């Protein structure tokens with residue numbers, strides 16, 4: 019395999035933060051190259067340098083052995099480099115075809131040549147092995163298919179280098195499987211693929227080589243076959259990572275959350291959501307499992323007061339059925355939302371201000387605020403420029419840690435956590451799991467919604483499975499296994515993606 023793009027000596031500073039420090043990365047045609055590292059290690063920065071959206075302070079880029087300079091993503095695209103953004107950049111109301119060709123429409127005598135565009139997109143879809151309907155509006159598509167549109171956009175522009183920054187964070191297990199099959203196919207045809215991920219089993223499954231970054235520097239680049247998840251975790255963090263497991267017997271107390279006869283009407287293509295009864299007691303972790311898109315998000319919104327629903331919700335013996343989020347919080351609820359950028363934090367404010375929200379009433383000395391923030395950052399290993407830095411300057415995983423630190427520090431009797439370890443590194447997962455177990459041990463209750471079965475199996479005292487808006491099965495801790503949960507999630511009549519939109523028959 020030959021070098022397709024080579025980065026040499028890339029260095030990038032953001033103020034006091036050295037995000038990339040003399041980084042070398044060689045991408046070969048036909049390889050899937052995984053890039054791993056702790057939150058803030060510099061992965062996304064390096065990808066932005068490769069894609070021309072961040073200008074390095076030092077270092078060179080060579081494409082096919084020829085030195086190049088990227089002043090913008092346009093230059094990178096012209097050099098055959100495509101990027102699949104984690105937050106998709108698609109027009110919801112446009113069709114698949116129109117999204118794919120947007121900005122690169124073929125024209126004949128100055129007029130957009132729709133027929134030839136349609137043909138090329140259809141051919142690409144087939145070549146990619148996709149089931150996409152080229153005329154479908156993007157807003158009707160599940161995440162996995164939207165991501166395919168992003169990938170097709172790059173391929174349509176003749177990309178033979180594809181950058182994917184945490185592409186599976188938003189995918190169901192089935193969608194992830196499909197993505198990896200497609201990536202291997204593209205690699206076989208000579209495309210160079212860079213895959214940034216925190217999931218080491220994905221690295222093992224799909225990549226040929228892996229580069230480990232630590233605090234901006236390359237620790238190693240090795241053939242995947244020559245390493246193990248444990249060895250990678252060690253290279254990333256400099257220590258051994260042990261997984262935290264819920265092995266203390268439960269001693270549940272009074273109910274901290276009771277949901278009864280909750281109903282959310284169907285909306286658009288989403289099925290109605292129904293929960294006859296769900297209870298979380300003090301001193302236990304109750305999990306909700308299900309393929310994303312089966313109603314977990316809406317159910318949690320209804321529980322925390324962000325979405326109207328009929329039925330009743332009681333937090334800590336207070337009837338909050340008609341209460342807004344603030345009153346539910348006052349009743350004793352903390353909440354770690356999935357969308358921490360939009361719901362969980364104020365990106366333009368400082369980390370210190372974000373950590374203080376909901377915590378203090380009245381006026382506080384700035385120095386006390388800063389101390390509180392510095393203390394929480396230190397204890398939660400939030401890596402960034404300091405308490406006064408803007409929330410938006412933090413890497414994805416570090417932003418997640420800030421929201422979690424704030425919510426855990428409330429010591430509320432009930433914590434509602436939605437995918438709390440999404441996008442955080444292996445060390446942070448271990449830490450967050452220990453914190454959740456400590457929360458339970460301290461006599462608080464946790465409602466844990468997670469796309470990661472392994473997380474539920476490690477932590478939950480009981481797991482309810484949500485499929486097509488209905489709770490179809492429940493398992494006690496002793497019964498939990500990936501096999502059982504997986505079966506309940508798929509056998510209820512709904513599979514991944516669109517099938518999940520139809521409610522299952524019976525339960």
Ligand SMILES: Nc1ncnc2c1ncn2[C@@H]1O[C@H](COP(=O)(O)OP(=O)(O)OP(=O)(O)O)[C@@H](O)[C@H]1O
Nearest residue numbers: 032037057058059060061062063411412413414415
């Ligand atoms: N625009 C920016 N302004 C200031 N600091 C930044 C900016 N972008 C990144 N940084 C800092 O650079 C470092 C590397 O960030 P980067 O986003 O590359 O990390 P990452 O490895 O992708 O982390 P994650 O796994 O959390 O996504 C972090 O300390 C981050 O706070």
Ligand SMILES: [Mg+2]
Nearest residue numbers: 061062413414
């Ligand atoms: Mg990143």
